[in-house]
Structures are given as structure tokens and as C-alpha cells.
Amino acid sequence: MRASQPRCFFHAHFKGGEILKIPILSNLFKSRASPRNSFWQNTQAFFFGPTPSGKTVNERTAMATSAVYACVRVLSETIASLPLHVYRRTGQGKEKAMDHNLYYLLHDEPNPEMTSFVFRETLMGHLLLWGNAYAQIIRDGRGRVIGLYPLLPDRMDVGRTEQGELYYRYQKEGREYLLRREEVLHIPGLSFDGLVGYSPIAMAKNAIGMALATEEYGSKLFANDARPSVVLEHPGILKDPAKIRDSWNQIYRGSENAHKVAVLEEGMSVKTLSMPPEQAQFLETRKFQIEEICRIFRVPPHLVANLERATFSNIESQSISFIDNTIVPWVARFEQAMQKALFLGGEKQQYLVKFNLNGRLRGDAQSRAAFYQTMRQNGIMSANDIRELESMNLIPDELGGNKYLVNGNFVDMADAGAWTEKYRKEDTDE
Known part of the structure; x- marks a missing residue:
């Protein structure tokens, strides 16, 4: 509707x-x-x-x-x-x-x-x-x-x-x-x-x-009680088997009734079925x-x-x-x-x-430190970039928190060997 x-x-x-x-x-x-x-x-x-x-x-x-x-x-x-x-x-x-x-x-x-x-x-x-x-x-x-x-x-x-x-x-x-x-x-x-x-x-x-x-x-x-089924055997003929079954379950069934001592009458026996x-x-x-x-x-x-x-x-x-x-x-x-x-x-x-x-x-502390060191010395991250990822207060600009630095050993490939050419030319002129 x-x-x-x-x-x-x-x-x-x-x-x-x-x-x-x-x-x-x-x-x-x-x-x-x-x-x-x-x-x-x-x-x-x-x-x-x-x-x-x-x-x-x-x-x-x-x-x-x-x-x-x-x-x-x-x-x-x-x-x-x-x-x-x-x-x-x-x-x-x-x-x-x-x-x-x-x-x-x-x-x-x-x-x-x-x-x-x-x-x-x-x-x-x-x-x-x-x-x-x-x-x-x-x-x-x-x-x-x-x-x-x-x-x-x-x-x-x-x-x-x-x-x-x-x-x-x-x-x-x-x-x-x-x-x-x-x-x-x-x-x-x-x-x-x-x-x-x-x-x-x-x-x-x-x-x-x-x-x-x-x-x-x-x-x-x-x-x-995490146990397999139980069979109660009686040598004779029972007039009311349901009454005996219910009585057994009431006394012995359940984990709270575990390890109770069973009392059997009239020649009865207990048989446990395998699981x-x-x-x-x-x-x-x-x-x-x-x-x-x-x-x-x-x-x-x-x-x-x-x-x-x-x-x-x-x-x-x-x-x-x-x-x-x-x-x-x-x-x-x-x-x-x-x-x-x-x-x-x-x-x-x-x-x-x-x-x-x-x-x-980020991974563990040691892995993070190695990662940040590589990113920092290659000019990819600044100090503040790293501190922000670590939930730390940022460094003011006047203290260089946002500067990007590179390793001093790195030079442009176009400049590789340029200083040797310079000095070689000066020696020739002399």
C-alpha cells in the first residue's frame, strides 16, 4: 500500500x-x-x-x-x-x-x-x-x-x-x-x-x-556438555521410557551438570555413542x-x-x-x-x-626514519613535510622549516668534469 x-x-x-x-x-x-x-x-x-x-x-x-x-x-x-x-x-x-x-x-x-x-x-x-x-x-x-x-x-x-x-x-x-x-x-x-x-x-x-x-x-x-549421544539400556521392558529419558536429561544434561555421579537402578546401563x-x-x-x-x-x-x-x-x-x-x-x-x-x-x-x-x-619507526632521511636529503620533502606526517608542530619559516635541501655530493651531469676542464685550460694558457 x-x-x-x-x-x-x-x-x-x-x-x-x-x-x-x-x-x-x-x-x-x-x-x-x-x-x-x-x-x-x-x-x-x-x-x-x-x-x-x-x-x-x-x-x-x-x-x-x-x-x-x-x-x-x-x-x-x-x-x-x-x-x-x-x-x-x-x-x-x-x-x-x-x-x-x-x-x-x-x-x-x-x-x-x-x-x-x-x-x-x-x-x-x-x-x-x-x-x-x-x-x-x-x-x-x-x-x-x-x-x-x-x-x-x-x-x-x-x-x-x-x-x-x-x-x-x-x-x-x-x-x-x-x-x-x-x-x-x-x-x-x-x-x-x-x-x-x-x-x-x-x-x-x-x-x-x-x-x-x-x-x-x-x-x-x-x-x-560437548558429549556425544547417550543410550540408556534396560534389561526389561519399560512402560514409560520418555519419563526415564527426561529424568536423565534434567539431572545430567548440560555443562553445568558435568561430572555428576550417575545412579542407575533395575540393572540399567549407559552406553556412549562415538562422535x-x-x-x-x-x-x-x-x-x-x-x-x-x-x-x-x-x-x-x-x-x-x-x-x-x-x-x-x-x-x-x-x-x-x-x-x-x-x-x-x-x-x-x-x-x-x-x-x-x-x-x-x-x-x-x-x-x-x-x-x-x-x-x-608509515611502518615501524626504523623504516620511517630511513624513508624520511632519503626523502629529505634528495630534496623531495622539507622538515615541515616530515613533521606534519608525524603529527608534530611545524618549524617557522624563518628557521628554515620549509626549505628543501639536497646532498652536497650531487651535481648536474652536465657539470660533471667541468672543473677539470677549467683547470686544464688554465694550465695550457700558462
Whole structure:
């Protein structure tokens, strides 16, 4: 059933003369409703539901798996913790545009309710679970951005008008809101059409369903004291075997009843059935499913506390590879989506949004010192360039903090041997 429309509207003009009545969104964020489990309305709904393992998988049940939760948390916190700056292009490169209104919004506080860390962590979590991240863009009368608010992906639909203009339909508390393209920051993940991303959870539901099934099996196994099945044998015929079984389970079943002394009557005996090999190997299955989930999110296993194959020699290399191969693509998605949606038309060539990854790629202290020494003596970095990367106070210009120096042993190849030619000529003249 179509949701009821709010009373207040403004008219949006699209190309071709079409006019849409769009609800005013002034009350959209006055109440922060808790998320609803409406994944059946998701564009990837046909991927969800029961799996061969018998477990139902969606974005929220998947988070009950420790490996999924750990991967989402690692990626979200990493993206949220990276410094995010707005730069102004200059003739010699770029400089921080701290006077631009977007600098404070992206670096510190996108809205009065959130810090930049929480805002980006929320968007990244939506990307990893739903494959899309949305935020409403609040603009002033001149079109400048004055606020950014996250929107839940499972309440959003993306469509086109007959003239081909994109619009976003958002549902909240029984109301439907239409948002123009200029009012939405949309960061799509991997997709079929380049417009709406598909959920990694939906695409990998079988692997996640198996992880949920093994966790449930382990819980039931330990609820039975991690012991195989028991058979009670009686030499005669029992009139009420269910009563004896229930009595046994009540007294001896469960880890809290372990090591109790069993008392048998009427010649009864206990026979323990051996554990099938496939049940005995369920821990190995759980380890494999952790690796499967790490593969889905491209997260090194050691970052989710799986150190089975980690060594002191390869953890640093894996961490750097994690930044290069996992974080950098996500950063590029954020940067380009923000660049496209937040700047006004004339600003896009003058300003840019950039995450700072240098701090995550520095390595250990000895490696950083060797790197800085090479960059410094070759005139590539100044003292202040190095100190900024190390989060240290800058050296004033009058003390040479911004000077670029080179090793005195270096000379231009064109000048190599010039002094010998000079002295040889002076000797000839004499």
C-alpha cells in the first residue's frame, strides 16, 4: 500500500518541463527512529532468505556472526579514522582549504548530532552490509552544503523520471519523501548497472549461512556438555521410557551438570555413542568459514584475531597490503562521490576531497626514519613535510622549516668534469 504523503510540498522542475511535488524534509530528522528490518523491500531481496544450511541470512542476522561483525567493524573504523581534508588546487599542487564550508563539515562535524568519525563509520557500515550508502545533503539558499545526515539504505529506492532524471524515494515513519539528485550523497558499492550497488551479504549468503549454522551447532553441542549421544539400556521392558529419558536429561544434561555421579537402578546401563568425524571436525569448519568471510570483505585474517598463519615477519606486510588493496578502493569511492555531490559546479575544478593515508603506511619507526632521511636529503620533502606526517608542530619559516635541501655530493651531469676542464685550460694558457 502506498504510504500517505505529508501535507507540505515544494515543486521541483526537471528537464522536459515535468514538475514533481516533493515533500519538505524539515521534520525528517527531528526524531531518530530505530532501524527497521525491511530487507524484503531491498533491491536485492531475491538474494535473501533461507540458505542450503537452513539459516536465514540478511544484513542484520549476518552481524550475529563474529567474523562478519569484526570485518565490518575493522573496515568502518579504518575509513572513519583516516584524516579527511578539503584542498584547494594551486599552481604548484594543492593546499588545505580551511576557509571552505565543507572543510569543517567533513573533517569535524557533518551535523549537530554526529562527529565526522561516526558519520563516516555509519556510511561505511551501510556500504558493507547493503552495498549502498546514502546521506541527505542540506543546503542553504546559495546552494552551499550546511549539513549531512545518513539515510538507511533499506528504506531508499532509486528511480528515474520519464525524462531520465534521477530521484530518490525515502520512507520514514509511514511517509514517503522524494529527494532530488542534488540532495543526496550516494556512494554505491560494486553493482550491475553502476547506479545501485548490491549487498555483499546477499551475494555471499551461503557462506554466511554456513557460519551461522556451525555457531548454532557448537552452542547445542556445548549445551549438552560437548558429549556425544547417550543410550540408556534396560534389561526389561519399560512402560514409560520418555519419563526415564527426561529424568536423565534434567539431572545430567548440560555443562553445568558435568561430572555428576550417575545412579542407575533395575540393572540399567549407559552406553556412549562415538562422535561422527564430521561432528568432531566442526571447529575446523568454523575456522574455514572465518577465512571465507574475510575473503568476502578482503580483510586479512589477523585483523579479526585469527593468528593461526600470522608471523612477526608477515603481519606488517599484510597490514600494508590491506591498505593498498582494500582501503584505497573504498577511499576512492568516498572521495569521488563527495567530489561529485557536494561541490557546486564551478568549485569542482578548484577544490578536491582527499583522505590522508600516509599515517597508515608509515611502518615501524626504523623504516620511517630511513624513508624520511632519503626523502629529505634528495630534496623531495622539507622538515615541515616530515613533521606534519608525524603529527608534530611545524618549524617557522624563518628557521628554515620549509626549505628543501639536497646532498652536497650531487651535481648536474652536465657539470660533471667541468672543473677539470677549467683547470686544464688554465694550465695550457700558462
